[in-house]
Amino acid sequence: xxxxxxxxxxxxxxxxRAIDELRNIKIEVGVFKRADGSSxxxxxxxxxxxxxxxxxxAYPRFLQKSDRAILKCRYNMAxxxxxxxxxxxxxxxxxxxxxxxxxxxxxxxxxxxxxKCMIEVNIEVIQADAGTxxxxxxxxxxxxxxxxxxxxxxxxxxxxxxxxxxxxLDLCKEEDNYGQADLPLALLPRKNEFSLLQMDGDLTxxxxxxxxxxxxxxxxxxxxxxKEALKKKYITEDVF
Amino acid sequence: MSSVLxxxxxxxxxxxxxxxxxxxxRNLNDMRDLKIELGIANKAEGSCxxxxxxxxxxxxxxxxxxxxxxxxxxQGVFTTNAELIPMASPDFEAGPPRxxxxxxxxxxxxxxRESGAIDFEKLVIKEGELVRVLFVxxxxxxxxxxxxxxxxxASIGALYNTKMPVLDEEGNKTEELMQxxxxxxxxxxxxxxxxxxxxxxxxxxEESVMDSRITVTTEDNGRISAMQKGDVxxxxxxxxxxxVRRSKIRGDEIRSILKEKFSEMR
Numbered sequence: 001x002x003x004x005x006x007x008x009x010x011x012x013x014x015x016x017r018a019i020d021e022l023r024n025i026k027i028e029v030g031v032f033k034r035a036d037g038s039s040x041x042x043x044x045x046x047x048x049x050x051x052x053x054x055x056x057x058a059y060p061r062f063l064q065k066s067d068r069a070i071l072k073c074r075y076n077m078a079x080x081x082x083x084x085x086x087x088x089x090x091x092x093x094x095x096x097x098x099x100x101x102x103x104x105x106x107x108x109x110x111x112x113x114x115x116k117c118m119i120e121v122n123i124e125v126i127q128a129d130a131g132t133x134x135x136x137x138x139x140x141x142x143x144x145x146x147x148x149x150x151x152x153x154x155x156x157x158x159x160x161x162x163x164x165x166x167x168x169l170d171l172c173k174e175e176d177n178y179g180q181a182d183l184p185l186a187l188l189p190r191k192n193e194f195s196l197l198q199m200d201g202d203l204t205x206x207x208x209x210x211x212x213x214x215x216x217x218x219x220x221x222x223x224x225x226x227k228e229a230l231k232k233k234y235i236t237e238d239v240f
Numbered sequence: 241m242s243s244v245l246x247x248x249x250x251x252x253x254x255x256x257x258x259x260x261x262x263x264x265x266r267n268l269n270d271m272r273d274l275k276i277e278l279g280i281a282n283k284a285e286g287s288c289x290x291x292x293x294x295x296x297x298x299x300x301x302x303x304x305x306x307x308x309x310x311x312x313x314x315q316g317v318f319t320t321n322a323e324l325i326p327m328a329s330p331d332f333e334a335g336p337p338r339x340x341x342x343x344x345x346x347x348x349x350x351x352x353r354e355s356g357a358i359d360f361e362k363l364v365i366k367e368g369e370l371v372r373v374l375f376v377x378x379x380x381x382x383x384x385x386x387x388x389x390x391x392x393x394a395s396i397g398a399l400y401n402t403k404m405p406v407l408d409e410e411g412n413k414t415e416e417l418m419q420x421x422x423x424x425x426x427x428x429x430x431x432x433x434x435x436x437x438x439x440x441x442x443x444x445x446e447e448s449v450m451d452s453r454i455t456v457t458t459e460d461n462g463r464i465s466a467m468q469k470g471d472v473x474x475x476x477x478x479x480x481x482x483x484v485r486r487s488k489i490r491g492d493e494i495r496s497i498l499k500e501k502f503s504e505m506r
Contacts, residue, residue: 032382033294034329047281049381051327074334076325079377080284080300088321088377089336122327124379126298127281 005178007163014175015044019168020214022158022221027139027229029146035122037147039229041139044172045129050139051122052147058118069114073102075136077125097133098123104137104157104186104196110150119149130176134158137186137196142226146233154226157186157196158218160211162203167210169218183211187219250449257437263446264293268439269486276393276497278401278505286402286420290394292441294384299394300377301420303404305411308364308371316363316371320349322378322391329383345378347428347468348392351457352376355426355465357396362421365411372404374420385444388455388468392428393494400425400502426465427494428457429487433473438483440490454480456487460495 007014017023023044032038035051058064075097079088105121121144123136134157141155161171163179171182181201185194194212203211253263260268272293281287284300291297308315322345324332337345352358363372376398378391402420405413432442432450442450452473457466464484469475475483 032296032327033384034382035327045282049327051382053326053330056330074326076334078281078298078300078379079321079375080281080287080302082283085302085304085375085377088323090334120326122325124325124327124381126300126379127283129283 005174007175007179008166013168013172015172017172019166020217022170022218023172025222025225027142027225029142029229029233035143035147037143037145037149039139039143039146041135043131043135043138044170045127046125046132046135047127048132048135048139049124049126050136050143051124052119052140052143052149053122054119054147055114055117055149058116063118064116067115068111069117069119071102071106071109071111071119071121073098073105073121073123073140075101075123075125075133077128077132081125081128097136100196100198101133101137101140105140105144105155107191107195108141108151108153108155108188109144110152113150119144119147130171130173131159131184133196134184134186138222138226142229145230153188153190154223155186155188155195156219156222156226157184158215158222159184160215160218162201162207162211167207167214169214181207181211183208183215185212185215185219187216187223189220189223249445253446253449254435257434257439262439262443264443268437271441271490272443274393274494274497276397276501278397278501284398285404286398286400288394288397288401290390290397292386292390293443294382295386295390296382297387297390297394298379298381299391299398300379301398301402302375302377303402304373304375305365305370305407306373308368312360313368314364315360316358317373318349318353318358318360318376319374320345320352320376320378320395322348322380324380324383327382328380332380332383343468343470344387344391347388347455347457347466348376348378348395350466350468351392351426351428352396352399355424355457355459355463357422357424357426357459358399359421359423365407365409370411374399383444385447386430386441388430389428389441392426392457393498396425396427397498397501400498401505424459425495425498426457426459427491427498428455428466429490430455431483431486433475433479438479440486454483456484458484458488458491462488
């Protein structure tokens with residue numbers, strides 16, 4: 001996978017960032033009328049919408065759980081979100097990302113409040129530029145809050161990775177495609193545990209530890225941005 | 241495409257219409273606020289976001305190359321696809337396109353194709369062998385009524401917004417960018433019939449109680465390039481002709497908004 005690319009110039013990365021620097025992140029809350037909760041995230045060159053429906057009665061019925069709600073997560077990419085047109089409709093990649101997204105978000109939610117119900121999370125990628133699953137999880141968590149789903153905490157996500165044997169935060173497209181390792185993480189900040197962990201590439205044990213530490217720092221920064229976005233939506237200026 | 245609505249609501253909407261009024265305060269011929277943004281997804285060769293009231297649609301254009309259809313060896317290929325994704329409504333489900341999204345894509349497709357908006361002959365690289373293949377993908381984000389007009393405007397906006405690489409004789413990409421050979425701006429206008437009233441730009445509540453609808457796509461010169469009557473009701477000839485007249489006027493208004501957007505873009 002490695003290609004002849006100069007990843008660092010004067011200690012700066014291809015897009016001018018430091019090794020522990022996130023791309024620009026902007027989150028908007030409540031962007032759709034029809035959905036019960038929604039959000040929009042721009043993360044570097046990623047543009048992703050998220051809509052939450054529910055809780056409502058789960059169907060098909062055999063999916064219902066008598067003691068709690070089920071969480072369904074759907075990740076989908078617009079056919080025009082990538083360089084080469086993606087065939088519309090579900091893909092194996094999308095299905096897997098939906099599944100790990102569910103696994104990342106569910107531990108933060110209080111689903112016991114809604115037996116036999118379902119909560120649906122829809123993530124739509126309109127423009128993809130490396131790190132869509134982390135951006136999607138980050139946006140989805142905010143949309144769940146916007147939908148009023150009771151939760152223990154927000155779930156921020158962020159990837160760490162390795163390029164030219166250096167551990168870096170939040171891989172850009174070139175680093176993702178031609179780097180040595182990619183480690184997407186989602187953090188439950190209060191519990192201080194990870195609810196998304198995937199890895200592909202090549203890391204030593206020490207590098208893994210360093211990457212997890214750096215990824216966690218990234219997640220904590222993303223967490224602040226999530227909180228700010230929600231505050232901006234709900235705190236009104238004229239208090240005095 | 242309709243959500244469940246009580247008979248009470250239907251009676252309410254009809255009684256308002258009998259007095260020439262609508263649920264959201266509009267007159268029968270009023271459109272909700274229209275917002276258009278070009279170039280919102282830069283991995284697409286062209287893109288457009290359209291908002292009509294709370295209905296939000298994104299269209300993207302991707303350009304590829306491929307073989308022409310055997311019966312049109314001297315024309316490029318044009319495909320329109322629409323996705324009613326679960327994001328947009330609690331009633332939409334994931335899966336292969338169903339009747340509604342196929343009808344939507346085909347109405348948009350016909351309006352653009354039949355108007356001659358795109359000069360397909362200029363999309364030929366090698367006659368009979370290699371042509372441009374254009375895909376317009378319509379992504380419905382928030383469904384609150386009148387998808388046809390939102391999708392139609394978004395699609396034509398995205399086509400005008402398209403910048404694609406100039407190709408050499410072999411079909412290889414060069415550094416230079418070009419716009420699509422566009423000639424016209426077809427605009428669809430959708431009217432709903434409820435009881436005996438005809439109203440423009442139906443909201444989702446109105447769609448859920450409407451008897452029938454008509455979409456008329458007009459061109460710059462006042463000609464009609466596509467029409468579609470949908471749902472189960474029926475229309476009188478006078479009603480159809482009146483809708484066409486109104487569509488031409490409304491089409492011109494929307495066209496001038498788009499033209500302004502296109503000139504800002506250049």
